[in-house]
Amino acid sequence: MSILRGFVITGLTxxxxxxxxxxxxxxxxxxxxxxxxxxxxxxIVLSVIYPGLGQxxxxxxxxxxxxxxxxxxxLIFTINSHENYRTKQKVYDKDMIEFNNIAKQQSGEYxxxxxxxxxxxxxxxELDNLNTVRNVALIAAVAVYAYNVVDAVFLxxxxxxxxxxxxxxxxxxxxxxxxxxxxxILLSKSF
Numbered sequence: 258m259s260i261l262r263g264f265v266i267t268g269l270t271x272x273x274x275x276x277x278x279x280x281x282x283x284x285x286x287x288x289x290x291x292x293x294x295x296x297x298x299x300x301i302v303l304s305v306i307y308p309g310l311g312q313x314x315x316x317x318x319x320x321x322x323x324x325x326x327x328x329x330x331x332l333i334f335t336i337n338s339h340e341n342y343r344t345k346q347k348v349y350d351k352d353m354i355e356f357n358n359i360a361k362q363q364s365g366e367y368x369x370x371x372x373x374x375x376x377x378x379x380x381x382x383e384l385d386n387l388n389t390v391r392n393v394a395l396i397a398a399v400a401v402y403a404y405n406v407v408d409a410v411f412l413x414x415x416x417x418x419x420x421x422x423x424x425x426x427x428x429x430x431x432x433x434x435x436x437x438x439x440x441x442i443l444l445s446k447s448f
Contacts, residue, residue, distance in 0.1 A: 301409045308405035315413060324405050331398035338391040345387060349380045 297315070304311030309325030356377055359370045434443040 297413065300413065301406075304405050304409035308402050311409045312405075312413070317413070320408070324401060324408075327401045328398060328405070331394055331401055334394035335391060335398055338387055338394055342384065342387040342391055345380065345384055349377065349384060352377055352380070 300311035300315040302311070303314055307325070308328040309321040309323070311321070312324060313321030315321075352373065356370065356373045359373065434440075436443075
C-alpha cells in the first residue's frame, strides 16, 4: 500500500513539475494558439469547471493537459480508495459484531475469540492505511484544483497566453440535454 501511495505522490509531483515547466519545454507555445482564442474570463470559467480546460483553450497546451491529468488521476484514486475503505469497513463492522458475540458467550471459545481479535486488529490497521490513502488523494485533488484556479486567475497573462475576443460570438453555454435517453449536461464554447 505504501508503494502505491509513493507511486501516486511521485506521479502527481512529476505532473505538477511538467506543468510548471511547460512553457520552457514547449518550443513555441504561441504556435499552438489558435487565431481566435478565448478571453481570460472564459478561460477562468472553464478552469473552474474542470482543471486544465481553461489553460488548454487559452493556448497553454502542456499546462492544461498536465492539470487535467493530475486532477483526473487524483479523483480516480480518491474514488477508488473511498470505495475500498467503505467495503472493508462494512466487513470489519460485521466481524466486530461477531467477535463481541463470541466474547459475551465466554464458553470455552477463547482461542476462536483470540484468533478473530488478531484478525480484526490487522483489518483495523489496513483500514487506517486505506483512510490515509483516501485522504492524501483527496488533498491532492483539491490542491490541483486550487492551483488550477490560481493559475487561471493570477498567473496567466492576458497578452501572451490568451487574447481577448470581442466579436460577441464567444459564449460558454451550459444546458441540460438528453444523452442516450438519460438526462445530462452539455457544455459548449463557441469561438
